[in-house]
Amino acid sequence: MPALRYAGVSVGYDRTPVLTHVDLELDPGQRLILVGPNGAGKSTLIKSVLGLAPVLAGEATVLGESPAAARGRAGYVPQIDTLDADFPVSVRQVVMMGRYRSIGWWRPARAADRRAVADALELVGLADRAGHRFGTLSGGQRQRVLLARAIAAEPRLLLLDEPFNGVDAVSQEAIIAVLRELAAGGTALVLSTHDLTVARELADLVCLINGRQWAVGTPGETLTAGKLRSAYGGHTVDLPDGHTMLVEP
């Protein structure tokens, strides 16, 4: 069973489509990168998988169910700048939030929950920061904490919205290594970025979008000069090494 299947899907708000013609199929352990300019509909597509943005047309299946029915089963790593850095919460508490759904409303956290939290922090290399306040960490470290929170929930499908924005090189490397490990363990990954280098390095599949889906396939098939130019509307420069660079801000 694929982790994610979209067939002729349009997504948007208030019956106004933001993104149309999405056809995707993602198997467990595969890494899908969404590439497109700002405003292309990357976040909306991710929200639709989470059941938070309506599917206006077509057929969407997430972990074998409709997005609304699968809600809470897919992991999600939000953009760090949407969070309040002043919030009085420790790193450990943030990661424990990933376990809240399985802990439920009443029961106190068990040893298994605490172990899952410690393991997730260990995996992202921040075990020594567990007692620190979330807001005192650097942007890259915060992003790794949010990744640890998603991992602690042990999802079979994990979505990351621009995980490399405002992230230092060390943290970016750490995140990429963790994502590879997760995929090797069978987790399906969807992440959005406008960094084509990361896309080429990490992707099994690339989905090129801008208002509609322009291409989907391996990085070699999709990140070609011609397809990038059509999706980005000419804001591209062809480099002599055969790669294409974006000049869109």
Place this chain on the structure above:
Amino acid sequence: MIEPFTLPFMARALAEIVLLALICGPVSVFVFARRLSFTSDALTHTVFPGVVIGFMAGQLFAGALVAAIVTAVALTLLTAGGRVSDDAATAVLLTAMFSIGVVLVSRRSSYTSDLTSFLFGRLLTVTPRQIAETAVLAVVVLIALAIGARALLFRTFDPAGAQAAGYRVFWLDLWLNLIVALVVVAAVRAVGTILVVALLIIPAAAARMVSDRLAVMVVTGTVLVVAAGYTGLLASWTASLHYGVALTSASAVVLVLVAVYLVLIPVRILRTGPARRT
């Protein structure tokens, strides 16, 4: 320092404050973290007509309870989805409800004295029955908070993440607003509609000055309210007995709380370095 509290009415006033402290400490931490200061202020005002109608019908408690629940629902609907004008809408709703209360009171012959007691409470005339009612409400509020605490924490810290994890944000917001409304109902007769907001905002705001930890903030906030209750009651007692100054006790309690907040500002600056601009 203990002697004034051997008088039954002073002891009852202190008991009432201690009960309120038990719920205001934890609830104010959520009000603070969710930045619900304005919503809490709105709730205190919108409960007012309920208090007036309840008073006229001889069922003040029931009136306040109904008004609190109705406005908690209305405010949640009004602010759902962060619609553009919710700030203005809240302001208008709260003054409108308040006006209804004033119109109703103004039809009575004892207009001004009634209005004053509704607005500023009568801490020194708290009855054993009122204390019992407050205790029941306190238990309800604490249970409701214990059930919702995890989900509320998640939703407060990261709304998008909580939604993605399957939490229904609307219902969580309603849950918290109802909890705040119940606190207002519990406190309204003792400290009045207007000063309740101090008990909902200041404990956590002051506790945040000395700690980053939620659990520590809850405890600190509770202790602060108890301490302010004791000090404020003692001050108003001393002022009226020895100096002949009529210092209303609820105002004294709130002023002590405010003073603590102001005193703690330098502590925060020492802990975190000088203020940075946003």
Place this chain on the structure above:
Amino acid sequence: MSWWDDALHRATAEVILAGCLAGLVGVHVVLRRLSFLTMALTHATFPGVVAASIIGVNILLGGIVAGGVVALGVAALSRRRGQDASAATGVLLSAGFALGAALVATQSGFSRDLSSFLVGSILTVGPQDLLTTAVVLVVVAAVLLVSARPLQLIGFDRAGAEAAGVPVGRWDIVLLLTLEVVVVTMVPAVGTILAVSLIVAPAAAARLWSGRVVPMTVLSVVFAVGSGLAGLWISSRWNVAAGASISLVATAILAVSWPATRIRPRPARPATT
């Protein structure tokens, strides 16, 4: 006996003037989402007004001093990062009220004075008050006219205005102080609490009818004056509190405007990512 000797006539003149004031400044409050701050200002002005009347100086002066302290206090406290701004406003709000109540309580005749500060007593407005309101109206109108462009720029695009070299902080203080003066002036007419609704509700209603600033301002003034007059009439007809009636009429205008403007087709919401 001149026309001005009748309390109801003076009250009528006062609500017209106060309505103009509220309508003018309300547009800025709604556009900049300063409703909570306005609320805090009205509450915090209360001790200033009380203290001034105890000492025996002009209550306008007392209110402006107290309000100025609060406006600067909010600005100073909210310069600390994010979390504190709304809580700081809330603290000042309750502090103002507790202090005001404590001050009033030290005087005899506690209840009567207190309620007149809280909900206004428009029927006791004197010629002196009328003159003050008129002068303030002229000054506020002039200030808002002169500062219309920078205020609009800052309201629309704060970062852009800052980048363009507009002294954003200074204009914020101008707006805050203008707001404060208006609040203090309106206290005799509608009281500290209900001043908020006369400022916010007409402007919020006007905003529903028009998206442009000039028609919005005109409508806002018309709504505010209209609610003042209608509220006054209701109050004298049924013998209920004037300030509260005015505030309820203003709310009713907003409540009617909302569905009325909903019927008109709205432009589609812009797409978001």
